Amino acid sequence: MKAFTYERATSAKEAASAAVRTPGAKFIAGGTNLLDLMKLQIETPQHLIDVNGLGLDKITPTADGGLRVGALVRNTDLAADARVRKDYGVLSRALVSGASGQLRNKATTAGNLLQRTRCPYFYDTTKPCNKRQPGSGCAAIGGFNRNLAVMGTSDACIATHPSDMAVAMRVLDATVETVNAASQTRAIPIADFHRLPGATPNIETSLAHGELITAVTLPKPIGGTHIYQKVRDRASYAFALISVAAVIQPGGRGRLAFGGLAHKPWRVESAEAQMPNGAKATASAVLAGARTTSQNAFKLPLVERTIGAVFEEAKA
Amino acid sequence: MHQDEGFPVSRRGVIAGGVASATLVAAPAAAQAQTQGTAQSAPPTMPVTLKVNGRTTKINVDTRTTLLDALRENLKLTGTKKGCDHGQCGACTVIVEGRRINSCLTLAVMHEGEEITTIEGLGTPEKLHAMQAAFVKHDGYQCGYCTPGQICSAVATLGEIKAGIPSHVTGDISAQPTVTTDELRERMSGNICRCGAYANIIDAIHDVAGTERSA
Numbered sequence: 236m237k238a239f240t241y242e243r244a245t246s247a248k249e250a251a252s253a254a255v256r257t258p259g260a261k262f263i264a265g266g267t268n269l270l271d272l273m274k275l276q277i278e279t280p281q282h283l284i285d286v287n288g289l290g291l292d293k294i295t296p297t298a299d300g301g302l303r304v305g306a307l308v309r310n311t312d313l314a315a316d317a318r319v320r321k322d323y324g325v326l327s328r329a330l331v332s333g334a335s336g337q338l339r340n341k342a343t344t345a346g347n348l349l350q351r352t353r354c355p356y357f358y359d360t361t362k363p364c365n366k367r368q369p370g371s372g373c374a375a376i377g378g379f380n381r382n383l384a385v386m387g388t389s390d391a392c393i394a395t396h397p398s399d400m401a402v403a404m405r406v407l408d409a410t411v412e413t414v415n416a417a418s419q420t421r422a423i424p425i426a427d428f429h430r431l432p433g434a435t436p437n438i439e440t441s442l443a444h445g446e447l448i449t450a451v452t453l454p455k456p457i458g459g460t461h462i463y464q465k466v467r468d469r470a471s472y473a474f475a476l477i478s479v480a481a482v483i484q485p486g487g488r489g490r491l492a493f494g495g496l497a498h499k500p501w502r503v504e505s506a507e508a509q510m511p512n513g514a515k516a517t518a519s520a521v522l523a524g525a526r527t528t529s530q531n532a533f534k535l536p537l538v539e540r541t542i543g544a545v546f547e548e549a550k551a
Numbered sequence: 552m553h554q555d556e557g558f559p560v561s562r563r564g565v566i567a568g569g570v571a572s573a574t575l576v577a578a579p580a581a582a583q584a585q586t587q588g589t590a591q592s593a594p595p596t597m598p599v600t601l602k603v604n605g606r607t608t609k610i611n612v613d614t615r616t617t618l619l620d621a622l623r624e625n626l627k628l629t630g631t632k633k634g635c636d637h638g639q640c641g642a643c644t645v646i647v648e649g650r651r652i653n654s655c656l657t658l659a660v661m662h663e664g665e666e667i668t669t670i671e672g673l674g675t676p677e678k679l680h681a682m683q684a685a686f687v688k689h690d691g692y693q694c695g696y697c698t699p700g701q702i703c704s705a706v707a708t709l710g711e712i713k714a715g716i717p718s719h720v721t722g723d724i725s726a727q728p729t730v731t732t733d734e735l736r737e738r739m740s741g742n743i744c745r746c747g748a749y750a751n752i753i754d755a756i757h758d759v760a761g762t763e764r765s766a
């Protein structure tokens with residue numbers, strides 16, 4: 236780990252100001268992704284701003300009948316919240332399918348959204364990676380890419396976003412709330428929060444430098460059957476190969492979002508019209524324009540079968 | 552309150568790090584961090600007060616020091632183990648403010664004044680915690696390296712079930728979860744045992760919970 240200075244922020248504004256004032260500053264929340272990457276010198280902040288003391292750890296009702304989830308709410312607490320379990324079951328299910336009990340006790344709402352890819356070459360500092368070192372190339376294209384993206388990829392990067400929570404938030408149409416050093420707030424729809432890699436895979440979200448996430452809001456409950464189906468190499472404590480977050484209404488209409496397919500939680504709203512026509516029709520609409528490698532082409536039939544399993548579960 | 556011996560660059564520290572690291576990533580990194588500290592301009596340090604097993608200690612640490620390294624190197628509480636140093640094995644599990652966490656993925660300076668319980672605080676050789684006694688009774692280990700983390704995790708797991716926190720295998724996500732073998736397996740998946748003592752670990756936890764193994 237590279238040496239860094241450390242401060243505990245006591246207000247959101249102070250944290251955001253410190254982030255723009257101090258060169259090489261980064262926020263630290265649970266630390267479970269940032270410290271992992273700092274140990275490998277993939278992240279090398281010169282200054283850490285601890286945001287754990289900001290009081291952003293509450294879940295409160297919103298005026299329009301939804302929930303505001305503070306940026307520092309731990310993954311365990313969000314999954315266990317009675318309102319989330321009752322009205323946003325897909326979110327609880329996605330959260331408890333991720334990481335381990337120990338990690339979920341530390342991991343925060345904001346940190347989870349901002350966790351970085353698990354592409355093996357991003358982690359290997361001896362290999363080219365446009366995300367880690369812009370312009371160095373991409374070792375994954377033509378390398379070991381079994382678990383990398385098939386949708387929305389570019390010639391610069393085929394990494395996936397590894398979060399389970401974010402996929403559920405995408406299906407629920409959540410909004411990310413932020414504040415900057417000038418006390419300006421923004422509400423970013425989750426669909427616009429994560430970016431596709433394009434030519435600049437090092438830029439992963441629409442956050443500006445020093446912009447602090449304060450909360451994620453969930454719109455008022457939409458009912459339906461909530462399912463999160465995660466397919467992985469082992470039954471627990473593994474990242475998804477693919478995952479499906481689903482909210483299915485009586486009659487078979489509903490919403491679907493996917494993990495493990497792209498650089499962001501993947502959702503094709505227009506494909507959802509195909510849901511009453513079955514898994515095959517739905518999958519081919521979701522996967523239009525897919526770009527696969529010989530190693531990850533298995534994800535396409537896997538998506539169709541998993542959608543099929545989700546539809547069956549919703550009927551049961 | 553008592554003052555520790557600081558954070559010396561000890562040969563033992565470097566060797567212990569090397570032996571302990573399963574991945575071999577941690578050893579050179581730890582060695583490098585320590586030599587950097589002495590060679591170039593001194594890296595930033597900070598005072599932090601740790602409350603471990605009911606005892607309060609004020610130490611001055613390099614800001615990079617993980618809670619795990621502070622426990623082992625500064626406080627000499629070597630019961631907590633370093634396996635992977637990357638959140639992947641659970642050997643470093645301790646209980647902070649009533650919650651199990653991986654002490655390798657958090658900084659010591661982030662735990663000012665918080666209540667920390669390590670394996671040494673759960674019980675003593677003379678007066679074992681019920682979970683420690685159950686691990687002995689059921690042979691819940693072979694080499695014992697993962698055991699402190701397993702026991703801290705197991706104690707917290709029963710607490711999490713009691714508190715109604717759902718898991719991936721909980722059938723009805725809104726209902727109160729119960730202590731079943733499936734629940735224990737899922738909830739303990741963050742603790743890897745290289746010796747494969749899993750079946751006996753599950754028996755030990757069932758014993759403490761007063762429940763029966765199902766399959």
Ligand SMILES: Cc1cc2nc3c(=O)[nH]c(=O)nc-3n(C[C@H](O)[C@H](O)[C@H](O)COP(=O)(O)OP(=O)(O)OC[C@H]3O[C@@H](n4cnc5c(N)ncnc54)[C@H](O)[C@@H]3O)c2cc1C
Pocket residue numbers: 261262263264265266267268269270271286306332333334335338341342343344345346347348349350397398399400446447448449472473474475637638639
């Ligand atoms: C072994 C292992 C297995 C895992 N398995 C899974 C899995 O199966 N599924 C899954 O989804 N995840 C998994 N994870 C990842 C885990 O979910 C993330 O590490 C965690 O959610 C990150 O949250 P954090 O609070 O610890 O973030 P931190 O590490 O503290 O921060 C992450 C990033 O977010 C930034 N940040 C934090 N808070 C804010 C804020 N308020 N505003 C702006 N920026 C902020 C930080 O600067 C940093 O860049 C796994 C992790 C490990 C180590």
Ligand code: SF4
Pocket residue numbers: 352354355356357363364365366367372373374375376383391392393394436
């Ligand atoms: S896929 Fe993206 S993250 Fe992986 S090596 Fe290529 S540029 Fe880096």
Ligand code: FES
Pocket residue numbers: 632633634635636637638639640641642643644653654655656
């Ligand atoms: S040492 Fe492996 S999880 Fe911390």
Ligand code: FES
Pocket residue numbers: 691692693694695696697698743744745746747748
């Ligand atoms: S008892 Fe040897 S690693 Fe678990």
